[in-house]
Amino acid sequence: MLVKIGIVATVTVGGMDAVVEPSGTSLWRVTGETMTIHAAQLTIQ
Secondary structure, three states, X not given: OHHHHHHHHXXXXXHXXXXXXXXXXXXXXXXXXXXXXXXXXXXXX
């Protein structure tokens, strides 16, 4: 469940960056955002 929420939030937050930026940069950004979102979800729950 948390994985689905993390993926959806990442697509919403970093979707445009992932399309515009080079693959390597966007990958690191999305990974960082996903980790941050997961941490927030775990803290909330």
